[in-house]
Amino acid sequence: MTDYRRLRVALLGAGAVGSQVASLLRKHGDELADRAGAHLELIGIAVRNPDAPRDADLPRELLTTDPEPLIVGADIVIELMGGIEPARSYLLQAINSGADVVTANKALLATHGPEIFEAADQVGAQVYYEAAAAGAIPIIRPLRDSLAGDRVQRIMGIVNGTTNYILDRMDSEGAEFADVLADAQRLGYAEADPTADVEGYDAAQKAAILASLAFHTSVPLEAVHREGITGIDKAMMDAARHAGYVIKLLAVCERLTGADGAESISVRVYPALVRRDHPLASVHGANNAVFVQAEAAGNLMFYGAGAGGVQTASAVLGDVVSAARRHLAGGVGVGESNRANLPILPIANVTTRYQITLEVDDQPGVLATVAGILSEGDVSIATVEQTVRSEPVPGNGSPVTEPASDTVARLVIGTHKALEQNLSETVDRLAASGVVERVVSVLRVEGD
Amino acid sequence: MTDYRRLRVALLGAGAVGSQVASLLRKHGDELADRAGAHLELIGIAVRNPDAPRDADLPRELLTTDPEPLIVGADIVIELMGGIEPARSYLLQAINSGADVVTANKALLATHGPEIFEAADQVGAQVYYEAAAAGAIPIIRPLRDSLAGDRVQRIMGIVNGTTNYILDRMDSEGAEFADVLADAQRLGYAEADPTADVEGYDAAQKAAILASLAFHTSVPLEAVHREGITGIDKAMMDAARHAGYVIKLLAVCERLTGADGAESISVRVYPALVRRDHPLASVHGANNAVFVQAEAAGNLMFYGAGAGGVQTASAVLGDVVSAARRHLAGGVGVGESNRANLPILPIANVTTRYQITLEVDDQPGVLATVAGILSEGDVSIATVEQTVRSEPVPGNGSPVTEPASDTVARLVIGTHKALEQNLSETVDRLAASGVVERVVSVLRVEGD
Numbered sequence: 001m002t003d004y005r006r007l008r009v010a011l012l013g014a015g016a017v018g019s020q021v022a023s024l025l026r027k028h029g030d031e032l033a034d035r036a037g038a039h040l041e042l043i044g045i046a047v048r049n050p051d052a053p054r055d056a057d058l059p060r061e062l063l064t065t066d067p068e069p070l071i072v073g074a075d076i077v078i079e080l081m082g083g084i085e086p087a088r089s090y091l092l093q094a095i096n097s098g099a100d101v102v103t104a105n106k107a108l109l110a111t112h113g114p115e116i117f118e119a120a121d122q123v124g125a126q127v128y129y130e131a132a133a134a135g136a137i138p139i140i141r142p143l144r145d146s147l148a149g150d151r152v153q154r155i156m157g158i159v160n161g162t163t164n165y166i167l168d169r170m171d172s173e174g175a176e177f178a179d180v181l182a183d184a185q186r187l188g189y190a191e192a193d194p195t196a197d198v199e200g201y202d203a204a205q206k207a208a209i210l211a212s213l214a215f216h217t218s219v220p221l222e223a224v225h226r227e228g229i230t231g232i233d234k235a236m237m238d239a240a241r242h243a244g245y246v247i248k249l250l251a252v253c254e255r256l257t258g259a260d261g262a263e264s265i266s267v268r269v270y271p272a273l274v275r276r277d278h279p280l281a282s283v284h285g286a287n288n289a290v291f292v293q294a295e296a297a298g299n300l301m302f303y304g305a306g307a308g309g310v311q312t313a314s315a316v317l318g319d320v321v322s323a324a325r326r327h328l329a330g331g332v333g334v335g336e337s338n339r340a341n342l343p344i345l346p347i348a349n350v351t352t353r354y355q356i357t358l359e360v361d362d363q364p365g366v367l368a369t370v371a372g373i374l375s376e377g378d379v380s381i382a383t384v385e386q387t388v389r390s391e392p393v394p395g396n397g398s399p400v401t402e403p404a405s406d407t408v409a410r411l412v413i414g415t416h417k418a419l420e421q422n423l424s425e426t427v428d429r430l431a432a433s434g435v436v437e438r439v440v441s442v443l444r445v446e447g448d
Numbered sequence: 449m450t451d452y453r454r455l456r457v458a459l460l461g462a463g464a465v466g467s468q469v470a471s472l473l474r475k476h477g478d479e480l481a482d483r484a485g486a487h488l489e490l491i492g493i494a495v496r497n498p499d500a501p502r503d504a505d506l507p508r509e510l511l512t513t514d515p516e517p518l519i520v521g522a523d524i525v526i527e528l529m530g531g532i533e534p535a536r537s538y539l540l541q542a543i544n545s546g547a548d549v550v551t552a553n554k555a556l557l558a559t560h561g562p563e564i565f566e567a568a569d570q571v572g573a574q575v576y577y578e579a580a581a582a583g584a585i586p587i588i589r590p591l592r593d594s595l596a597g598d599r600v601q602r603i604m605g606i607v608n609g610t611t612n613y614i615l616d617r618m619d620s621e622g623a624e625f626a627d628v629l630a631d632a633q634r635l636g637y638a639e640a641d642p643t644a645d646v647e648g649y650d651a652a653q654k655a656a657i658l659a660s661l662a663f664h665t666s667v668p669l670e671a672v673h674r675e676g677i678t679g680i681d682k683a684m685m686d687a688a689r690h691a692g693y694v695i696k697l698l699a700v701c702e703r704l705t706g707a708d709g710a711e712s713i714s715v716r717v718y719p720a721l722v723r724r725d726h727p728l729a730s731v732h733g734a735n736n737a738v739f740v741q742a743e744a745a746g747n748l749m750f751y752g753a754g755a756g757g758v759q760t761a762s763a764v765l766g767d768v769v770s771a772a773r774r775h776l777a778g779g780v781g782v783g784e785s786n787r788a789n790l791p792i793l794p795i796a797n798v799t800t801r802y803q804i805t806l807e808v809d810d811q812p813g814v815l816a817t818v819a820g821i822l823s824e825g826d827v828s829i830a831t832v833e834q835t836v837r838s839e840p841v842p843g844n845g846s847p848v849t850e851p852a853s854d855t856v857a858r859l860v861i862g863t864h865k866a867l868e869q870n871l872s873e874t875v876d877r878l879a880a881s882g883v884v885e886r887v888v889s890v891l892r893v894e895g896d
Contacts, residue, residue, distance in 0.1 A: 024597065024744060034787040035596045035664060130594055136745040138594030146578055146586030148483045149472065149765020216483060279751065282730060296472060296762035297584040300752035303727065304745065314744035317597020331779025339482040 004039045007324050010074035010099075011045045012067055012090055013081035016309035017104060017131070018045070019054045021078060021316050022062075032317070036324035044070040046081075072097045076323045078316060079103040088112050095125045100323040100333070104131035104316055110205035110221040113212065124332030128319035133209050134159050134288050136311035137304040138318070143213040143292070151295040152214040155253040156447055159206040161286035161306035162197035163229050163249040165189045167271070168284050170237050171246055177232060189286055199228035200249065200269045207251035210290070211267040214253055217340035225268035225347035232271050236441050239357060239412065243385075245273040246281045250446055256345065264343040266350045272446040273355055280447060291447070348421035353382070353448065355414050357440040358430065362388055362409040366435045370411060373433055377426030383414035408437055414445070452487045455772050458522035458547075459493045460515055460538055461529035464757035465552060465579070466493070467502045469526060469764050470510070480765070484772035492518040494529075520545045524771045526764060527551040536560050543573045548771040548781070552579035552764055558653035558669040561660065572780030576767035581657050582607050582736050584759035585752040586766070591661040591740070599743040600662040603701040604895055607654040609734035609754035610645035611677050611697040613637045615685075615719070616732050619694055624682050637734055647676035648697065648717045655699035658738070659715040662701055665788040673716035673795035680719050684889050687805060687860065691833075693721040694729045698894055704793065712791040714798045720894040721803055728895060739895070796869035801830070801896065803862050805888035806878065810836055810857040814883045818859060821881060825874030831862035856885055862893070 009025065011018055025032065025042050033039045045058060046067035064070065067090055071077055077094035079101060081087045087108050094101050096119065103109070109116070109132050120127045130140045134157065143152070158164050162184065169180045181198065184190035196202045204226040211219040229249050240247050254266045274281050279301050283289040288306030293299055305311040326333070360366045367386070374381055387410045415423070423442070430436045457473065459466055473480065473490050481487045493506060494515035512518065515538055519525055525542035527549060529535045535556050542549050544567065551557065557564070557580050568575045578588045582605065591600070606612050610632065617628045629646065632638035644650045652674040659667040677697050688695050702714045722729050727749050731737040736754030741747055753759040774781070808814045815834070822829055835858045863871070871890070878884045 020744070028597075028599065031599070031788075032597060137748060138590035141589040141593055142586035145589055145770050146763065146766040148769035149476075149480060149767075150762040151476065151479070279730070282727070294762060296468070296758045296765075298753045298756075298759050300585060300750075302748075302750055304748035308746075310744045311746050314598040314742060315594065317744075318594040319597075321596035322593050326779070329779040329781065331774070331777040333777065340479075 004033050004037065005328065006041050007036075007038045007075040007327055008043045008073060009040050009076045009078065009320065010043055010067075010070035012070070012077065012079045012087070014045050014047045014054055014058060014063070015080065015082075017312045017316065018080040019058060020309045020313035021080065022058050024313055024317055032321060036321045037328050038324045040320065040324060043074060046070055068093070071099070074099050075327055076320060077101050078320065079105060080316070081105070082107065084108055084111060088116070091116055092119050095119045095123060095127075098123065098125070100126045100128070100326060102128045102316055102319040102323060104129065104312060106132040106202070106205040106209060110208040113209070114218050120333055126323065126326055126333030128323055129209070130319050131312045131315035133206055134290055134302070135161070135304070135306040135308065136314050137288055137290065137302050137306070138315070139210070139290050139302050140213065142300075142302065143210065147214075147292070147294055147297060150297050151255070152292060153255050153295060154293040155210055155214055155251070155290060156280060157206070157210060157251040157290040158248055158280060158283050158288050159210070159251050159290065159306065160197055160200075160203040160249060161288055162190045162194065163203070164283065164288070164306070165286040166198070167229060167232065167247055167249065170232070170234065171241065174234060174238065176234050177230065198230055200226045203249060203251050203269045207253060207267050207269050210251065211253035211265060214292070215255060215265050215340055215342055217265065217342040219265070219267055219344060223267060223344040225270070227270035229271045236443070239441075240273055240443070243273075243355070243412065244276050245445070246276055247271050247443070248274050248280060248283075250274070250280075252446060264345050266345045266347070268347055268350065270444060272444045274447050278447045348419075348424070350420045351417045352420070353415055353417055353445040354423055355412065355443050355445055356427065358411045358413070358436050359408050359438040359440055360411055360436050362407040366409070367411070369433065369435050370413075370430065373429050374413070374415070374426055377429065378422045379418045379426050380416040381413055382416045385412040386410065410440070452481050452485065453776070454489050455484070455486045455523040455775055456491045456521060457488050457524045457526065457768065458491055458515075458518035459526045459528065460518070460535070461527065462493050462495045462502055462506060462511070463528065463530075465760045465764065466528040467506060468757045468761035469528065470506050472761055472765055473768075480769060484769045485776050486772045488768065488772060491522060494518055516541070519547070522547050523775055524768060525549045526768060527553055528764070529553070530555065532556055532559060536564070539564055540567050543567045543571060543575075546571065546573070548574045548576070548774060550576045550764055550767040550771060552577065552760055554580040554650070554653040554657060558656040561657070562666050568781055574771065574774055574781030576771055577657070578767050579760045579763035581654055582738055582750070583609070583752070583754040583756065584762050585736055585738065585750050585754070586763070587658070587738050587750050588661065590748075590750065591658065595662075595740070595742055595745060598745050599703070600740060601703050601743060602741040603658055603662055603699070603738060604728060605654070605658060605699040605738040606696055606728060606731050606736050607658070607699050607738065607754065608645055608648075608651040608697060609736055610638045610642065611651070612731065612736070612754070613734040614646070615677060615680065615695055615697065618680070618682065618685050619689065622682060622686065625678065625680060646678055648674045651697060651699050651717045655701060655715050655717050658699065659701035659713060662740070663703060663713050663788060663790055665713065665790040667713070667715055667792060671715060671792040673718070675718035677719050684891070687889075688721055688891070691721075691803070691860065692724050693893070694724055695719050695891070696722050696728060696731075698722070698728075700894060712793050714793045714795070716795055716798065718892060720892045722895050726895045796867075796872070798868045799865045800868070801863055801865055801893040802871055803860065803891050803893055804875065806859045806861070807856050807885040807888055808859055808883050809885065810855040811883075814857070815859070817881065817883050818861075818878065821877050822861070822863070822874055825877065826870045827866045827874050828864040829861055830864045833860040834858065858888070
């Protein structure tokens with residue numbers, strides 16, 4: 001073995017990802033040393049309970065319940081505890097002790113990113129977080145470095161594997177949300193409490209991180225508009241398929257230019273209709289993908305596993321090697337270039353296309369009334385499809401073509417780009433109009 | 449404008465990419481300064497003929513025919529001249545003058561990469577070359593940095609836009625190679641002399657660069673097995689489609705482990721059959737994609753425009769910003785970690801699956817004879833499809849089911865994994881066997 005300098009690595013947390021990181025650090029030690037130019041010595045692993053069962057076979061003598069001596073004695077600190085505290089304090093302590101830090105903690109970065117990056121800047125340390133944005137998919141370096149000379153216009157990301165797994169199965173099997181969720185929980189694709197995934201909280205954290213990077217600005221988590229997928233049912237999926245779309249939970253980060261030339265951004269997470277021939281439509285199962293539109297580079301897509309202990313460990317170890325190389329190269333950390341300070345638009349000010357599905361009385365003049373309300377609300381109609389069916393039965397979306405005695409019609413209205421605020425007020429007016437029996441769904445269309 | 453330090457940038461070459469780089473450097477100067485933390489001052493552009501027509505409106509006073517003063521006065525030198533000399537000498541001179549260098553020159557890196565990286569290591573400079581591997585697709589940083597803690601097992605890349613454009617149109621339109629090539633030349637997708645693209649030379653250079661990075665070893669261009677697409681005809685395309693495949697020109701970089709546990713790699717470029725449901729099959733037009741299989745990260749794919757002046761300029765400018773950040777951060781360049789010295793297998797020692805298409809006499813016992821020859825050659829049969837048609841007409845691949853008086857049968861044989869050498873000798877024996885009228889095609893199958 002080459003006689004490399006030794007760098008001391010401390011690991012905080014030994015859950016699914018941490019165990020794999022520790023295991024790979026030991027298994028591929030010699031090879032990692034060649035890559036990094038230094039021997040990466042794992043000096044200890046801080047855990048809450050040293051006797052808890054672990055995925056990987058970790059040497060008992062490395063485990064400790066006292067992280068502080070590890071942190072102050074390390075060149076590189078890997079934080080895989082999750083949560084805000086004590087992870088935040090430990091990361092700041094590591095930075096102030098002269099270590100470079102690696103974290104996969106998206107909740108922490110989405111809420112306290114600026115504080116942590118600022119602390120690192122002060123002392124010339126570097127923060128690495130490839131695993132915090134889209135699991136194993138290398139997206140941080142492409143956005144921060146490869147596209148640093150370009151202008152990202154738009155990101156559309158499938159950044160949550162659980163919801164993509166659920167929506168993909170609903171689409172391919174014609175199953176209902178609750179049934180697929182239960183199955184996903186049984187198979188380990190969804191947590192016992194699935195809220196963070198299915199309500200879009202996890203995707204919103206990643207959206208904040210991706211938008212901050214892509215637009216070189218600071219995006220607080222509160223500024224991310226968030227909707228989950230619990231309202232998506234089989235009927236919506238069927239209707240989407242019929243219209244040539246698939247429903248995906250998207251993190252959309254968009255750069256907008258106002259009439260005065262002033263720039264702003266919008267960051268939002270919601271289930272949206274995506275055309276079947278869009279590259280994002282073919283992202284199946286628990287996979288993730290990030291579709292990037294840049295001014296010069298054009299359309300790019302990054303695809304891979306969004307989660308999983310060993311996959312995420314790959315991203316963490318890549319960061320550890322980068323940190324080691326930087327330690328050897330000398331110099332100070334490069335820092336985040338969050339200098340743009342772009343205003344972040346509220347969702348009401350965002351424009352997209354919509355698909356509105358209504359159940360209306362099957363009577364003459366109804367379409368004219370509906371069209372009039374849309375027009376008054378500044379919502380321009382691109383397409384209308386009307387199907388007539390018998391008395392609406394909740395949960396049964398199959399249209400029949402024979403009009404029954406007391407019939408309702410289903411209107412599927414595709415709009416041109418409309419302002420969210422106009423659209424939302426218009427839908428309220430439609431619901432109160434007397435000719436609309438039920439607003440079946442209002443979905444945004446992305447990626448056209 | 450913030451009072452940034454100034455970094456002097458010299459540009460060598462103002463062709464399609466260089467013009468765009470110069471134009472974007474000027475257009476987005478303030479924004480790039482924010483990203484880089486330094487003002488990037490373009491001090492000059494070395495060209496052969498200052499009066500040649502250019503894509504972008506470059507200030508005449510920046511153009512010079514004398515690169516040397518630019519090179520010695522620059523902090524960052526961007527080499528976009530192409531070719532081996534004088535590009536190589538200029539890059540070495542820039543490195544030895546203390547500059548960091550950015551290049552898109554795949555021919556140079558594939559042939560003189562180790563010399564250039566070694567020179568940079570000696571003085572602590574850094575070489576950036578994102579644009580040399582797959583156009584605008586960010587692949588260098590993911591392979592070198594993000595996956596540095598993982599083990600790449602396999603890369604399958606569509607890394608040449610011209611050939612993908614041609615093959616995609618042959619597939620979708622049922623057109624012949626020569627017709628699509630002529631059209632591609634007319635539309636600017638192919639050069640007047642298309643040899644570098646259609647014979648796989650360009651893809652082989654990129655394969656050498658990708659394999660060097662992915663396996664942290666040095667891969668000389670001569671070690672890359674290379675076949676082009678000029679032998680692919682409509683009949684092969686039709687047969688591939690019929691069997692559920694599409695033909696793509698692939699750069700395959702593979703890590704292999706021998707029976708003794710010793711590792712080697714194989715790097716090869718050839719047209720191969722790819723299953724229609726593989727992510728690479730849906731890469732259309734002149735786009736590129738790099739599919740990466742890593743031990744921990746699993747399957748990843750990077751997709752985008754493979755070429756084009758402005759797209760490639762995006763990759764170059766990303767490198768310029770990285771170089772500027774490094775200049776400001778201080779320290780020495782990180783260097784390439786080409787430490788593995790893995791042996792590179794000749795193509796004869798590589799195993800893949802094959803699809804062999806034969807025209808044979810339609811007589812009893814022929815299949816038994818063919819199967820016997822394959823078995824003797826250690827080539828195991830996975831599938832056989834036999835169709836009977838009339839006397840073969842060259843260039844007319846449409847089978848008719850009515851046997852004519854003097855009939856031949858077409859055999860499409862899918863093999864299990866076989867050693868290239870065995871396969872090749874076996875095909876020779878088949879051709880000489882007396883029962884085989886014609887070996888229609890032998891294609892490798894990748895990505896299963």
